[in-house]
Amino acid sequence: MENTQGNEIQLHGDEEIIEVIDLNEEDAGPDDLADELEDVDFEDSGNVEDDEGWETEDEMEAEAERDDSELTFSKHTGLVLTVRLDPATNSMAVTGGEDDIAYVWRVSDGELLLECKGHKDSVTYAEFSHDSSMLASGDMSGLIKVWKVETKEEIWSFEVEDLEWMEWHPCAPVLMAGTNDGNVWMWKIPSGDCKTFQSPACPATSGKILPDGKRAVVGYDDGTIRVWDLKQGNAIHVIKGQDGHQGALTCLACNKDGSLVLTGSVDGCAKLINTTTGKVVGVFTVDGGKAGGARDMEDSNSVESVGFCNILPLVAVAYLDGTLAIYDLATQAERHRCQHEAGIVQLQWEESSSVVSTCCLDGALRLWDARSGSMVSEYLGHxxxxxxxxxxxxxxLAVTASGDFRAKVFCLQRPDR
Known part of the structure; x- marks a missing residue:
């Protein structure tokens, strides 16, 4: 998902099209409708069996008011754009919003723990450090602030160009960020010692520090992917041209040991890359292998989110049209296609199961079993x-952030628990 501003939600790829369906297949006038009603036996209209499939007004109202959440955090006064849990204890959540504020709050009861103020624009990124001792908040304008969680004080700030992504190092007090001028920044916190990884003037749209802590993979607006050596500051591999994507990268993820990276793009294609060799070893699409090219980019089905399963050789790719595709990593064959009625925003695999969760533009959180392709459960409330x-x-537990100005905590229940 691209940066969000105001009340306008913009996805990669085509604009969402809302189709209005006329329930009458043909134009019918009053006389035609009267003729159709002549054969209706009104005396049997009270039969319960004939009402099957219909909802009463009370049932429809109950469905509209259904809220499966355990807790609602409602201090934001604008769209809630991002949410993260602290990695050390999973007891604190941070949410960033259109109101230019990030809040840290306790998941168990919603108690406010820290207000991160002073931003100039919507807070689109908020991340805890690996040990949860620090929190970084970044806004659309490029202002980044770091806070010490225990003392609730701001300990560092820096301003860059418009922010595209931000991430902490997995085991060191080091923060990385990519900007729309193509630079990737790396700072030691709180000293502020800085290193930049420069590339041609092209937005660095997505990035990920690999688990070894020595390399990072960055995707760019021109479809190029670079594997950077963080110590030396040079690009180890540059994947471009036909090997790269034919449009801007939207997302990327790595497997558990960092040997493979999966990238997604507005070209409707996901690519599997070996980080050691820099070679593309797999390509995934939902249209029979036809990835979007420069000429048909407007018609391509943008990839919005990707991820690796930790316990099975499977990957998941979420598309703008609402398709969640599960692929076999070894054969690259599609195993299941899980269809949503609206565009998928994000997917996430559970750490130790074959269940993948999705959040969607229809306001629902869904859990899918990748082994069978069936939906395990659905959670409403936004x-x-x-x-x-x-x-x-x-x-x-799942914590969600929504365009309804709220964040919610859902208790996830499954038959196997």
Whole structure:
């Protein structure tokens, strides 16, 4: 998902089209309708069996008011754009919003722990450090602030060009960020010692520090992917041209040991890359292998989110048209296609199961069993689209951020628990 501003939600790829369906297949006048009603036996209209499939007004109202959440955090006064859990304890959540504020709050009871103020624009990124001792918040304008969680004080700030992504190092007090001028920044916190990884003037749209902590993979607006050596500051591999994407990268993820990276793009294609060799070793699409090219980019089905399963050789790719595709990593064959009625915003695999969760523009959180392709459960409660979500380690809780100005905590129940 691209940066969000105001009340306008913009996805990669085509604009969402809302189709209005006329329930009458043909134009019917009053006389035609009267003729159709002549054969209706009104005396049997009270038969319960004939009402099967219809909902009463009370049932429809109950469905509209259904809220499966355990807790609602409602301090934001604008769209809630991002949410994360602290990695050390999973007891704190941080949410960033259109109101230019990030809030840290306790998941168990919603108690406010820290207000991160002073931003100039919507807070689109908020991340805890690996040990949860620090929190970084970044806004659309490029202002980044770092806070010490325990003392609730701001300990560092820096301003860059418009922010595209931000991430903490997995085991060191080091923060990385990519900007729309093509630079990738790396700072030691709180000293502020800085290193930049420069590339041609092209937005660095997505990035990920690999688990070894020595390399990072960055995707760019021109479809290029670079594997950077963080110590030396040079690009180890540059994947471009036909090997790269034919449009801007939207997302990327790595497997558990960092040997493979999966990238997604507005060209409707996901690519599997070996980070050691820099070679593309797999290509995934839902249209029979036809990836979007420069000429048909407007018609391509943008990839919105990707991820690796930790316990099975499977990957998941979420598309703008609402398709969640599960692929076999070894054969690259599509195993299941899980269809949503609206565009998928984000997917996340559970750490120790074959269940993958999705959040959607229809405001629902859904859990899918990748082994069977069937939906395990569905959670409702938001009055607008879910823009971000995260799971705790045990996958017993999900925290969501929505365009309805709220964040919610859902207790995830499954038959196997």
């Amino acid at each position: 009055g607008a689209e879910i823009l971000s979500f995260t799971l705790n380690r045990e996958a017993t």
